[in-house]
Every structure is written in C-alpha cells, then in structure tokens.
Amino acid sequence: MSSDHKKAEPSHTNAELSRSNEILHSILSDMGDAVIVADKDENIVVFNPAAERMFGARATDAKSHEWSQRYRAFLPDKVTPFPSQELPLTRSIRGEEVNNIEMFVRHKNAPYGIWTRITGRPLRSSNGDVLGGVIVCRDITEIKEEEFFRAGQSRVLEMIAADAPLADVLTRLVLLMEGQAEGLRCSILLLNRDGKHVRHGAAPNLPEAYVKAVNGAAIGPRNGSCGTAMYTRRPVVVTDVMTDPLWSDYRELAKICGLRACWSTPILSAQGDVLGSFAMYREETRGPRPEETRLTEIATHIAGIAIERQRQQEILREREARISLAAESADLAFWILYPEQNTAWMSEKGRLIYGFDSNLPLTCDLILSRVHPDERAAVKTAYDRSCALYGTFESEHRLLLPYGKTRWVIMRGRCLKDEEGNLLETIGVTLDVSAQKQADLQLQVQREEMAHRNRVSLMGEMTASFAHELNQPHTVIANNASAARRFLERGNIDPALLQQLLQDMVADSQRAGEVIRGIRSLVRKEASVHTLLDLNSVITETVRLVSTDVLSRESVVTSELDPQLPQVKATLVQIQQVLLNLIINALDAMEGLPPAERRIIISTRSDKGDVAEVSVRDFGTGLPKDQPDKVFDHFFSTKQKGMGMGLTIVRSIVEAHGGTIVAENTPERGARMIVRLPAVRGQTQTIAAA
C-alpha cells in the first residue's frame, strides 16, 4: 500500500486522513479474504465483511480468551476449540509473526464448516512498539475438500489393494461420493456373471425395502435407470422417476422412498465388459451438475477396479479350490513357491502334511526347513537345479515335523517362467507315502522272514545234494592222504608226486569250505546286500548246487548263457533263491514225464544292454492256460505237495530288485519263467557267485 507512508506522515491534514480511511475501508469491504485487526488491549478495531461471512459473527467487545468460543474456531481435528493463547490474532498482538495456520470454523450459516488458512503480523509504531495485531484469513474449504476427497479415494484404493471385502469397499466409495454434495444418495449395483440380472452392491443410505426390491432384478431396455444403463452400456439420466417411462415398474417404490431423480452410469471393466452400475439419487427433479458428473466418473472408475479385482480373485480362488479339491481327493498336497519373493502357498492338505497352522504365512525357507536335516541339502540342490533349468524335479525324502515326528513324502514340481524368461514360480504336489513306506518296510521284513523259512525248507530237499558236494572233496582228501601214506610205506615215492598229492588235498579242503559257506549263505537270515553280480556265474553255481537233485530226478539241465550278459546289482543269496525255486519248480512240473523228456533249459540274454534276462524253461505240463500269471499268487499250487509259496517269494525278490517275472506257456510244451533284471551299465568289475 503506497498510501501507508503518507498516512504516517504528521504533515497530513485530517481531510487527507479521512480520504485514506475511506479507501482502506473500501478495499477491506471488497476483499475475499477476512481481515481482522485488534489493538494491544484486544479490542477488535477492524472486522471486514469477509470476516463476518467466514466467522458468522460481527466484531465484539469480547477479549481473546473468549474468541475461540464466540467465533467457533477449532483445531484441524474439527472438534477441539482453538486454544485462545494460540489464536493467530492473539499471537500477533504478542508480537509474533504467524504463517499459514489452518483453522476450522463452524457456525449456523456454514453447517459443514469452513476451512481457513491464517497469516498474522504484529502492528508496530515507528519506534517499534507493538500497537496491536492483524490477521488475514483465506477460505481454503474447496482446497481442503478436494484434499479430503482425494485422501478418501486413496483409502478406497488401499482397501482394494488390501483385498478388503467388496461390499466394504463399495460402501466406503458410496459414502465418499455422498459426502461430496448435499442431499446426494448413491448406490452401486453389480451385474451377475449371467449378464442378465443385478445384485446389491452398496447403498448405505437407501431404504432397505428399495435395496431388496432391486436385488435380483433383470436388466433390459426399460428397466429403471440402472437396469437400462447396464443393458445399453450408456449413462441414463432420469430427471423425474414419476414421469419417466423407464421407471414404470419402480415408480411406486421410488415414491415411498422419496426418490425423484436417478442418474445411472454403467461400470465397465478394462476390456469394456459391464460389471455393474453407479447411480446418484436426488429428492428433487433435476439432472446432474458438472461436479456430480465428475464424481460419477471417479466413482465408476474406482468401482470398476474394485469389482474387476474381486472377480479375478474369485476366479483365482475357484481355480485354486478346484485344484485343491482334485489334489486333496487324490490325497495330494498342492503348493506354489515364489522363490524370488520367498513366499509360498499350500493347500490345507499340504499344511497338514508339513505341520503348518492354517494361518501361518509360508515362505520357501520355512517349507525347506521341514525337510529332514539329513536330506535337506540334497533336496535343496535338486530344487535349485530344476529352477536353474526351468525343469521339473522329483524327490523322495523325509520330513521332520515339530515334536520329532517324521514322514516320508514324494515331492514333484515344475518351474514356470514368465514371458521374459524370469523364474516365476514352482508349482507342484507332495504325496505322503509314510504309510506305504511303513508297509514296504514290513513287507521287506516279511519277505526276508519268508525267504529264510523257504530256504530252511529247501534245505531239507537239498541236504542230500550238499552231502554229495561235501563228500566229493572229503573223498579226495582221504584218498590222497591214504595214497601218500602207502607210497611212503613202500619207500619209493617221488617228491613231486607227494607234493601233488598234498596240493590236491589243500585244494579240496578249500572246496569243502566253499560248499559249507554256500550252505551258510543260503540259511543265514541276513538283510539284503546288493553287489554287482554276473548272472551267468550265479546260474552255473546254482545248477551245480542242484545237480544231485537233477540227477536223482533223472532230469537234465542245459544252460545257454549269453557271454555278453550285462551285470546286475543284486543280493546273491536272493538271486540263488530265485533260481533254485524256478529249477525245483521245473523239476516238479516234469515228474510225470518219461525220463528222456525231463529237460530244463536255462538261458540268459541281454535286451539292448538295459536288461539281463534269465529264462527257465521246462517241458512239463505247462501252466493254467487262461491265467498263467496266477502261479505267482499266494497259495496257488498245481502240485499236491506244494504250498504255493515258492513263486510268490520269487516274484517278491525279483520285484524288490526292480525287475519283473513273467510266466508263460511255450508253443510246443511246458512253461517258461522269464526273469528280467535291470542291467548295470558301464560296469565291468565282476563279483562272481562264490
């Protein structure tokens, strides 16, 4: 103000001063900002019209301690009266400079309140003494409301991001919109996935009867504002529902509920599908104002995001539920690992298997920590390798659960990558095989038990064979000792001959020892120990063991052994057991035949080097024609003496070695048992049957 200087000049006349006051008054009257001046005794000396509008009162004689009460001044929380000592005017009278203080004011002409931002300065004389204070208050209600509106939108978006229930999100959105204009009521309707019917979304301030009536209604070309908007995919503005033909079905209801105008806009997805509608209702007949159209745009946009997200979640949840159902009905645990984020999801069954509470947030590390410490490193390595190759992985391992419980599981997974080739997730299943493992373990014990018993019973049949086997070397030893004694007695022995006699005796004692060891290994009840075996040697050895039986039954065993036969990894005594059983069975099968026809052919061959095949063929009566494989069943026997256990044990042993056994009738006559064992590739070292 350029006149300020002149005003302070003592040379000015009274007329000039008066003129200057008029100008000042005029300026203060026309100002949009409130200007209030008080002297140092807290008497208000200037209170312009804007101040009267803003504070809803005139200047008073009241002192500063009453001002907060009189002018209804509040802190920004809108409820705490502004402390009188902190009032900007009071502070400026104290000589302080006050900048941008926000104050909320409420009075009868401004029931929703006014936001004001205040700047204050002390008034000083030319020598610096404080004469009073002045404040300028700017109405920032619109700015604040916009700010609140935006904050409200942010809160709704946050709710959407946090996956709050859709009804809560939409209700909050409707309340936010309703708060932006007086007398405004809003509603959101959702279009069912059938695309034909609507359901209630949010309408916190519409009568319940109205909400109920609309819920489930069909959409169509003349179905109220909302039904029509969704049907035509265009905004529908009905300024008076009492006269508009679109409202013929809902007129009475609208009348009861006091609704006159209804403007509805379809809510569309990003792809342009109709998701629902947003409607504004008023009690007076009119169309939307620009600010209401703007609110509608914001509301439909946010509602679209919320509904679409919820639909996607629903689809995800449904897919998840379907997979879970499929997995759980197959007793499978289903899981997804997100290695980048170290987070994971697991079906309820999975949480049960791994011992996680339903609500525990899962991480990849947490799941790995359940793997038994002995196997954790191996499982991690297998998993990392498959991640690196984007491949699949499969692992059979133990879990160690809290309280020391262990489980056997099989875990299978596949790594998935995104379009750019980054590792996205690993998706997979876990199968609890503890029960199966337990059964396997029991079965193995039973099998060993049974094999032991079977060997013992076989021993009876074979004692004679062993006696023969032992008597041969004993004969040699006895003969040689006797011969040596005789030569010595006659005094004409050649030392080289004596040496030969003694050498042969040593060799045959060893042979006797081997026979005894052979008996022991057949009878001893020992857990399986797999070694590399040359089946040809095992066959030769076993045929030797049964040779006496074969002879006594006036039968002939011929071997046709493939010299290229690959080695197998197996337990020697068990394979001997298999061969013994098959040979004895073949002998039994030919009991009724004339001796000349009692032949057994044992042959071996290699199948592409992958499999070592042993076949034992007899020329007996053959197997039951319709079901040759039934011979492997427990207690199935065609023999009068037989228990029918032999071939069951044989099959158990073969299968325990990862092999197969097949029984078939040969085209000519008799039966053939074919044992196939997996070959060990690239192994040349042989542990001979001995």
Add this chain to the structure above:
Amino acid sequence: MSIPVEAEASEVCVVDDDLSVLKSMHYLLASEGFKVRTFNKAADFLAHASTHDVPVVVTDIWMDQVTGLEVLARLCAISPKTRVIVITAREDLAARATAMAIGPVAFFMKPFNDEKFIAAVRDALSKSGK
C-alpha cells in the same frame, strides 16, 4: 613225477565225473601198485569196455548225462565179466538196492575206508575172469 606201477599188474578202470575225485582214486590205486585207467565220462568208459577186456571198474553212480545205474546196465550187456565196485557220495537205499541187483561186488560211500576199498579191488581183480 612218476607213479610207480607193478609189472604185470592188471588194469583197474575208474569212472567219475568229478576230476579231483578221479585223480585221487588214481593216486590211491597207484599207491598200491595197480595200473589205473581213468574215465571222466561214462560214455568214454563204455566205448573202452566194448573194445577192451576190463576186469574191474570202480564207478560213481551219480554222474551228469548218464547215471551210474545206466552204466551198470549197459556194462552188463557189453562186458558181463567185468567186476564192478560202486562208490557214491550219496546215501540212497533204492539206488544201492538197484545197483546190487545188477551185480556190483562192492558198494562204498564216499569218503571210504581205504584199506577195505583196496581189499575189495584186489579181491575183484583176483576173481575177474573166473
């Protein structure tokens, strides 16, 4: 190395499919000065017997391919005068009875008493051809 043999001694044939046993039988008989001819296969012995005079044969009755009993039966046809001594590692009363019926002069279970065996061979030799 040489095995002393008595001059003019008669030849004793031995049949056993077990080479070690066969060799030891050879030594045992040779230690008493017998001339010995060994056969690892029954068929070879039968072929020999059909062209040679065999006074005594010592044979196992459990052998591969051809059983000792079959050897005995065929020998009866080829060379009825041959005295047969059976040695076996297996106790089998039926086989023993059959063998005795066919006509062996002695039956020994392996391992056997050397004195009795030598005596049986000597006895058989002395009686052969008579």
